[in-house]
Amino acid sequence: MYSKLITWTVLFLGVLWSHQLRAEETNSVGILHAVPSKCVALNQGRTCYADVKVTVNAPTEGDYCIRESLSKKILQCWAKADTFKYELDFSSDESLSYELISKQSRDVLAVTTIEVNWVHKVKTKKRRWRLF
Missing domain, CATH: 1.20.5 (Single alpha-helices involved in coiled-coils or other helix-helix interfaces)
Known part of the structure; x- marks a missing residue:
């Protein structure tokens, strides 16, 4: 039993x-995928550098662009495409997100984030004053 x-x-x-x-x-491939999705700097606050390969598998053929989420700066656009690749020279001291948008409607179709991590955190030292 x-x-x-x-x-x-x-x-x-x-x-x-x-x-x-x-x-x-299925979720890891998705519409917009960045490899590597993490960048590691030696110390906290230092700029992290990485060559990131961005792959797009759009649901339908169309005109698309990849842009930075914060600055809304367009990095690259493609016409009449549904799959394409983009090589990004990533350099930042903080995590950044990138969006896939439709060129005609400017709607955001997908978002991917490249996380910045570090090996050593900056430690703040407590200073204790002594009179003697």
């Missing part, structure tokens, strides 16, 4: 786990 219950539980969990893995694979 217990062996059947354990077998069914393991089988159910295995099926659930495989569906979750497939969902994560």
